[in-house]
Amino acid sequence: MPKPHGHQGAPLAPDPEEAAVRVRDTYDRLTGEAHKVIVGQDQVLGELVTALLAGGHALIVGVPGLAKTLLVSTIARTLALDFARVQFTPDLMPSDLTGTELIDEDKTTGARSLRFSKGPVFANVVLADEINRTPPRTQAALLEAMQERQVTAGGVQHALPVPFFVLATQNPIEQEGTYPLPEAQLDRFMFNIRIAYPNEAEELDVVRQTTGLPRTGVKPVLTATEVIELQALVRTVPVAEHVMRYALRIARATRVRANGEGIDAVAKYVAWGAGPRASQYLVLGAKVRALLTGSSHVTPDHVRFVAAPVLRHRIITNFNAEADGVTTDDIVNTLLEAVPVEAAGAQARRLDEVLE
Numbered sequence: 606m607p608k609p610h611g612h613q614g615a616p617l618a619p620d621p622e623e624a625a626v627r628v629r630d631t632y633d634r635l636t637g638e639a640h641k642v643i644v645g646q647d648q649v650l651g652e653l654v655t656a657l658l659a660g661g662h663a664l665i666v667g668v669p670g671l672a673k674t675l676l677v678s679t680i681a682r683t684l685a686l687d688f689a690r691v692q693f694t695p696d697l698m699p700s701d702l703t704g705t706e707l708i709d710e711d712k713t714t715g716a717r718s719l720r721f722s723k724g725p726v727f728a729n730v731v732l733a734d735e736i737n738r739t740p741p742r743t744q745a746a747l748l749e750a751m752q753e754r755q756v757t758a759g760g761v762q763h764a765l766p767v768p769f770f771v772l773a774t775q776n777p778i779e780q781e782g783t784y785p786l787p788e789a790q791l792d793r794f795m796f797n798i799r800i801a802y803p804n805e806a807e808e809l810d811v812v813r814q815t816t817g818l819p820r821t822g823v824k825p826v827l828t829a830t831e832v833i834e835l836q837a838l839v840r841t842v843p844v845a846e847h848v849m850r851y852a853l854r855i856a857r858a859t860r861v862r863a864n865g866e867g868i869d870a871v872a873k874y875v876a877w878g879a880g881p882r883a884s885q886y887l888v889l890g891a892k893v894r895a896l897l898t899g900s901s902h903v904t905p906d907h908v909r910f911v912a913a914p915v916l917r918h919r920i921i922t923n924f925n926a927e928a929d930g931v932t933t934d935d936i937v938n939t940l941l942e943a944v945p946v947e948a949a950g951a952q953a954r955r956l957d958e959v960l961e
Contacts, residue, residue, distance in 0.1 A: 636651075646800065661770075664794040679823055686768070693734060693743070694735075702726050706758060747793075792880060795886045856881075879919035883919050887911060890911030890915060
């Protein structure tokens with residue numbers, strides 16, 4: 606299993622407390638600029654910035670009118686990075702994303718040569734708007750880009766810019782004319798971020814902002830070099846062995862056992878559980894969360910905080926779950942209650958044995 610992509614060689618802050626202060630200051634500046642346009646949605650912004658600092662991609666799911674596209678474009682404007690928006694439609698071709706080879710002819714000699722014309726995926730931040738409205742063939746064009754940070758055309762590999770993020774949006778209620786994302790595609794996203802309706806006060810503020818004079822524009826607060834440095838900084842956060850094993854137990858507990866043992870909710874409602882990327886992203890996300898809370902090391906609480914966005918799109922439920930109205934978030938909550946932090950007692954040891 607390949608490791609989540611990271612960047613090495615960037616200068617690192619030597620002091621853990623200094624690192625936490627730097628990451629928290631970056632978060633405050635990013636969200637402060639974003640809130641010039643976005644009302645509320647603090648948890649959504651927090652999860653999105655966490656994914657960016659961890660170097661992961663994010664899928665943002667919400668009903669129409671909740672400013673998913675505005676959220677992504679606003680975050681992109683707070684970063685001094687190249688930004689490309691692609692509207693995914695049924696007639697979108699893979700080459701419309703990745704680029705295509707063109708024939709160049711020398712007018713003097715008449716000699717012809719192939720030249721690769723880069724597509725919009727060659728940007729630092731790519732907004733895949735309504736990603737489930739394009740056929741699987743075009744969706745699959747993003748697989749190599751998201752995992753390997755490169756595009757292969759005509760047998761030649763073309764490196765994507767660094768840093769590189771895919772931020773995709775999806776409407777969960779209108780399924781006509783859509784193509785569900787395959788599990789392999791979903792697994793490339795570090796987070797599945799859910800946007801809920803605003804509360805009454807927030808919605809009133811939205812109305813005030815959008816029906817009056819426009820506010821001050823968003824300013825970039827972070828350069829590409831700073832993003833790379835922060836991503837490298839995140840990976841230096843220490844994780845104790847028992848915390849890392851706790852993250853593994855949570856991910857492994859999502860998998861259905863052939864002998865029927867394990868957590869009852871999983872055995873009853875889950876068809877397929879999360880793969881090893883879930884464990885990786887639980888730890889990476891927890892590292893960012895630790896820095897954002899001013900901690901120099903990761904705790905089980907940090908792992909629990911990122912469990913829902915990491916796992917909700919990696920747990921495939923069965924018919925029983927649909928019939929009983931059980932969601933993947935319900936299953937994640939059950940896992941967090943059932944999986945022990947320390948595998949010390951007899952019950953914990955039995956659970957570890959089951960999950961082996």
